[in-house]
Amino acid sequence: MPYVYIGKRNFYFGKRLWEIVGNLKNFGEGRLLVRSKFERYPEVSYVKIIRAEPLMDEENLFGRVLVEKVFRGRHYGEYDLSKTAYKNDFKLVPRDEEEFYLSRTMKAEELEKLKKSLPEFIQFPPLLKEMISKQENNPNPLLKAVYNLGPNNSTVFIQPGAVCNKTKIENSKAPHLYENLRP
Amino acid sequence: MFENGHTQRIDVPRCHVNIAFNGSDKTRIIYMTVAISSKHFIMFGSSGSRVLNVINISYIQSRSKRVWVRKPLGSPMAKSKIFRITPKPVLPEDEKAEIKRLFDNYKNSMKSIRHYFFEQSLKQAESGEVAQMKHRLEDQEHERLMEENRLENEKTAMLREERLKIQAEKTQQNVLASLIKKEGEAKLHEIQIEDFLTKQMSTPFIQAENIEKAIEDALANPVNFNFALDLNGYVYRGKDTSIDTIPEEKRERLNSN
Numbered sequence: 529m530p531y532v533y534i535g536k537r538n539f540y541f542g543k544r545l546w547e548i549v550g551n552l553k554n555f556g557e558g559r560l561l562v563r564s565k566f567e568r569y570p571e572v573s574y575v576k577i578i579r580a581e582p583l584m585d586e587e588n589l590f591g592r593v594l595v596e597k598v599f600r601g602r603h604y605g606e607y608d609l610s611k612t613a614y615k616n617d618f619k620l621v622p623r624d625e626e627e628f629y630l631s632r633t634m635k636a637e638e639l640e641k642l643k644k645s646l647p648e649f650i651q652f653p654p655l656l657k658e659m660i661s662k663q664e665n666n667p668n669p670l671l672k673a674v675y676n677l678g679p680n681n682s683t684v685f686i687q688p689g690a691v692c693n694k695t696k697i698e699n700s701k702a703p704h705l706y707e708n709l710r711p
Numbered sequence: 712m713f714e715n716g717h718t719q720r721i722d723v724p725r726c727h728v729n730i731a732f733n734g735s736d737k738t739r740i741i742y743m744t745v746a747i748s749s750k751h752f753i754m755f756g757s758s759g760s761r762v763l764n765v766i767n768i769s770y771i772q773s774r775s776k777r778v779w780v781r782k783p784l785g786s787p788m789a790k791s792k793i794f795r796i797t798p799k800p801v802l803p804e805d806e807k808a809e810i811k812r813l814f815d816n817y818k819n820s821m822k823s824i825r826h827y828f829f830e831q832s833l834k835q836a837e838s839g840e841v842a843q844m845k846h847r848l849e850d851q852e853h854e855r856l857m858e859e860n861r862l863e864n865e866k867t868a869m870l871r872e873e874r875l876k877i878q879a880e881k882t883q884q885n886v887l888a889s890l891i892k893k894e895g896e897a898k899l900h901e902i903q904i905e906d907f908l909t910k911q912m913s914t915p916f917i918q919a920e921n922i923e924k925a926i927e928d929a930l931a932n933p934v935n936f937n938f939a940l941d942l943n944g945y946v947y948r949g950k951d952t953s954i955d956t957i958p959e960e961k962r963e964r965l966n967s968n
Contacts, residue, residue, distance in 0.1 A: 534794055650823060674826045675819055701812050702805035 540565065540617035545580075545609070546588045548620045555580040560621040560629055561595075571601030572632040574621065575609060589614045601634040602682070642683050646675060647690040940965065 541564040549556040556577045566573035575595040582591035590610075597607035621629060634642075649670040652660060660669045670691060675684055700706060802810075836842055917925045939947040941954070946963040 536796060650820060653820075653824070656824075671823050671827055673819060674823045676822070699812075700809055702803075702809035705806065705809060 540615055542617050542619045544588065544616045545593065545613035545618045546582050546591055547616075548618055549577065549580050549593070550582060550588065552620075555582065556620075560626050562619045562621055562629075563615075563617050564619060565617050566599065569600050571634075572629045573599045573601075574629050575607070578606065598629075598633050599680075601632060602639065603633060639682070643685040644683055645685045645687045645690070646673070647692040648673060648686055648688055649690070650692045 545561065548561065552559060557579065558577065560574050560576050562574045575597050578594045578596060580591065580593040582588065584591075591613060592610045593608070593613050595607050595609045597604040597609070650673045651657065652669060652671045657669060661667055673686075673692070675681075675686065677684060935949045937949065939952045941947075944965045946965050947954075947957070948963070951957065
């Protein structure tokens with residue numbers, strides 16, 4: 529009888545970290561693992577195991593594992609992966625394919641090139657602009673832009689003094705959506 | 712009040728009333744239900760007599776006609792529909808990117824505006840009329856407290872002066888007493904040293920003049936400090952340690968205590 533799948537689809541694909549690591553020498557020290565969830569990005573994302581200590585519980589779910597994390601081509605340094613190691617989403621990278629991942633890890637100069645320059649000032653909304661210009665006797669008041677500058681957003685470079693004058697539809701990534709738009 | 716549909720719901724405080732009419736002419740009431748709680752309601756016929764107490768309120772059947780009541784919010788999915796799972800919508804890549812771009816723009820703009828208003832509010836809090844008043848009150852309070860502090864300081868300064876004066880006198884007396892005591896002790900010490908010296912001088916030590924005689928005496932009378940012990944506690948001094956030559960009475964016994 530063929531299998532009949534019920535319920536919601538599982539978006540993970542692979543094995544648990546502990547299933548893979550348990551079969552390797554020194555619990556996979558120095559080996560690369562890939563999470564299939566992160567394979568949707570064009571850049572490489574992988575982890576290199578520094579040290580793994582499975583708890584050896586019945587279902588092989590828990591343990592402590594320290595890795596070197598590379599996410600979307602960026603090196604994040606040492607990282608404690610213990611909390612997500614139970615997810616059955618890991619794949620082992622064979623030794624001969626490791627070069628593919630290591631060569632695509634970006635260096636500092638490459639990261640510097642990728643930085644996106646963003647304007648320091650943007651326009652106020654029209655009505656607010658009118659109000660402020662009347663209040664401050666300034667015909668063209670500018671709003672200082674605030675960007676999210678978290679640890680994952682290092683590709684942003686704020687250009688001092690630059691002003692954004694574009695409308696929202698300019699620079700579109702899907703211009704066919706605006707084809708029949710009347711000005 | 713009584714318009715479209717066959718049933719009309721009237722919300723009376725504490726209970727909900729459903730009235731079912733006969734067709735388009737809204738003069739005849741078929742039945743009326745009065746909900747008492749979420750699970751119980753009572754059904755009345757057109758004549759006003761109670762027809763039945765209904766517990767399951769999913770629908771009511773009357774004259775081969777179903778009147779649906781809304782499914783309770785907490786009730787589960789129908790058994791026949793449990794495995795009906797809607798697939799995830801798939802968007803083209805460029806549209807996804809465009810949506811993300813628009814959303815990012817929106818997020819950044821909103822964040823900037825929010826930040827702007829927040830800074831404005833801070834500015835207003837600094838320079839507004841209420842803030843000025845607050846500042847003035849705070850300054851007055853500060854001045855008052857400083858004055859109070861000054862008076863308190865003066866008071867404590869006076870007290871401190873008195874206390875220090877008394878303390879200085881006391882220490883002077885203490886120092887004098889200790890000096891006198893020390894002088895007396897020094898005198899006593901001198902006397903003790905003199906006594907000790909005279910005692911030392913009087914003991915017959917070997918003097919420099921007599922040294923040759925003392926050496927000769929020592930050479931003439933050699934002393935042997937070696938001795939032997941046996942298990943019974945007898946001591947044999949010098950070199951005469953053979954038991955046979957010394958009679959038992961002459962042997963020296965080690966004091967046990």
